[in-house]
Amino acid sequence: xxxxxxxxxxxxxxxxxxxxxxxxxxxxxxxxxxxxxxxxxxxxxxxxxxxxxxxxxxxxxxxxxxxxxxxxxxxxxxxxxxxxxxxxxxxxxxxxxxxxxxxxxxxxxxxxxxxxxxxxxxxxxxxxxxxxxxxxxxxxxxxxxxxxxxxxxxxxxxxxxxxxxxxxxxxxxxxxxxxxxxxxxxxxxxxxxxxxxxxxxxxxxxxxxxxxxxxxxxxxxxxxxxxxxxxxxxxxxxxxxxxxxxxxxxxxxxxxxxxxxxxxxxxxxxxxxxxxxxxxxxxxxxxxxxxxxxxxxxxxxxxxxxxxxxxxxxxxxxxxxxxxxxxxxxxxxxxxxxxxxxxxxxxxxxxxxxxxxxxxxxxxxxxxxxxxxxxxxxxxxxxxxxxxxxxxxxxxxxxxxxxxxxxxxxxxxxxxxxxxxxxxxxxxxxxxxxxxxxxxxxxxxxxxxxxxxxxxxxxxxxxxxxxxxxxxxxxxxxxxxxxxxxxxxxxxxxxxxxxxxxxxxxxxxx
Numbered sequence: 001x002x003x004x005x006x007x008x009x010x011x012x013x014x015x016x017x018x019x020x021x022x023x024x025x026x027x028x029x030x031x032x033x034x035x036x037x038x039x040x041x042x043x044x045x046x047x048x049x050x051x052x053x054x055x056x057x058x059x060x061x062x063x064x065x066x067x068x069x070x071x072x073x074x075x076x077x078x079x080x081x082x083x084x085x086x087x088x089x090x091x092x093x094x095x096x097x098x099x100x101x102x103x104x105x106x107x108x109x110x111x112x113x114x115x116x117x118x119x120x121x122x123x124x125x126x127x128x129x130x131x132x133x134x135x136x137x138x139x140x141x142x143x144x145x146x147x148x149x150x151x152x153x154x155x156x157x158x159x160x161x162x163x164x165x166x167x168x169x170x171x172x173x174x175x176x177x178x179x180x181x182x183x184x185x186x187x188x189x190x191x192x193x194x195x196x197x198x199x200x201x202x203x204x205x206x207x208x209x210x211x212x213x214x215x216x217x218x219x220x221x222x223x224x225x226x227x228x229x230x231x232x233x234x235x236x237x238x239x240x241x242x243x244x245x246x247x248x249x250x251x252x253x254x255x256x257x258x259x260x261x262x263x264x265x266x267x268x269x270x271x272x273x274x275x276x277x278x279x280x281x282x283x284x285x286x287x288x289x290x291x292x293x294x295x296x297x298x299x300x301x302x303x304x305x306x307x308x309x310x311x312x313x314x315x316x317x318x319x320x321x322x323x324x325x326x327x328x329x330x331x332x333x334x335x336x337x338x339x340x341x342x343x344x345x346x347x348x349x350x351x352x353x354x355x356x357x358x359x360x361x362x363x364x365x366x367x368x369x370x371x372x373x374x375x376x377x378x379x380x381x382x383x384x385x386x387x388x389x390x391x392x393x394x395x396x397x398x399x400x401x402x403x404x405x406x407x408x409x410x411x412x413x414x415x416x417x418x419x420x421x422x423x424x425x426x427x428x429x430x431x432x433x434x435x436x437x438x439x440x441x442x443x444x445x446x447x448x449x450x451x452x453x454x455x456x457x458x459x460x461x462x463x464x465x466x467x468x469x470x471x472x473x474x475x476x477x478x479x480x481x482x483x484x485x486x487x488x489x490x491x492x493x494x495x496x497x498x499x500x501x502x503x504x505x506x507x508x509x510x
Contacts, residue, residue: 018127025088026053033084036121037114046266048236052080055234059208060089068231069212070222070293072238081212082111082172086152087118094132094148099166099200103176105156109141112154157192165202170210180216190224218295238265238291302431303454309440320352324387326472328464343371344464345378348472356439361446379412389475391467392416417471424458430473
């Protein structure tokens, strides 16, 4: 007898869809979740949704322990993370216990209600209703449990978690964008994460954590976690920018598939018209933060990131030079739960041709005694030929610090430098050199934080690296213009165009 190939109708389309949805979160979103929560809206697929699904699926399966996702608003992130993922996980593992938190209790509760709506939907019950049921004696919006002892608790930042632990802990939009500029609010979120949230893992060896948000500030929770490390980072900017693209694959081998600058994340939802409108409404900093996931715009206010060239040591010019390390002392002492200033020592080199290279940045939060030790050991490592210049704070206290450090560094060419103009005016001559492409950075671990601060200046939280670098720059520039009187030097500081013309005339002077 001839072989008969079974048709799709023979296999029952619903059975095929059920198995697809059980195996892959991306199919579960399309076939099960979306028709339940958005029955009147067509589902629009996108590669970014596939990337989100695959990485969240890896969390459920234990392939990724800590996942940080940064993506623009209205891109499906909360539906996927807070509605689809937990209900999909319970298909095969109803014993999993979830903890969810957001900046808003109402938002966290809304997602929990949608999740429960999916579980109670006819299609979910028809496919997997025999695997578990929701308990009748523990089934409220913010805390429901199933018959296999799995549960979902939803709370807010700073809210109660009823003393319970979780197997998968999810922070969905932990920072409130309306209060993101409040240092107190940002510290409260960080404290909640470190002191409360991280201690709620049922088994620290196997529990997983997910943080998903659009960026709102350089020191939001994502910024803090990226500084600390330990998270797989899935960064999805609205527009592709090769200068910011993460080229290191995630553990799943995923990298951003876009290769052309300006290529959009999801044109079917956020096309050119919508993106242009977002740029107008948010402005360059707001768009860079919320859509590009970079709270430091590449077109900075005073310094543009693209103007800095990062070089390898082998690319350093082979010509005469003078080095100077500029110092900026922290104005406040390190305090638990605070975000104090940094002590910074930036080493700048000026070559005979007029090229400047930032060689190294020493940066830390030290007490007075430890700070003095860092100052001395760094100067010793720099050598006697390197100038040591430190910004002198105002008043008698500033004079005392300089006098103390002068004794400490009596073997070195050390001076305190009072500033006679404000920070922005003081930074403009160096900005001229950067704009002309005359400032390079020697590649090192310090470069990322250095660029972040410069591109936010003067609106960033910290400006210690800017101040330290400018102190060194002015000391080196003074070697070129030392024959000029103070009035002329001040005029150059106030007039960037005059500064540009002057340095071009004296480019070959040393």
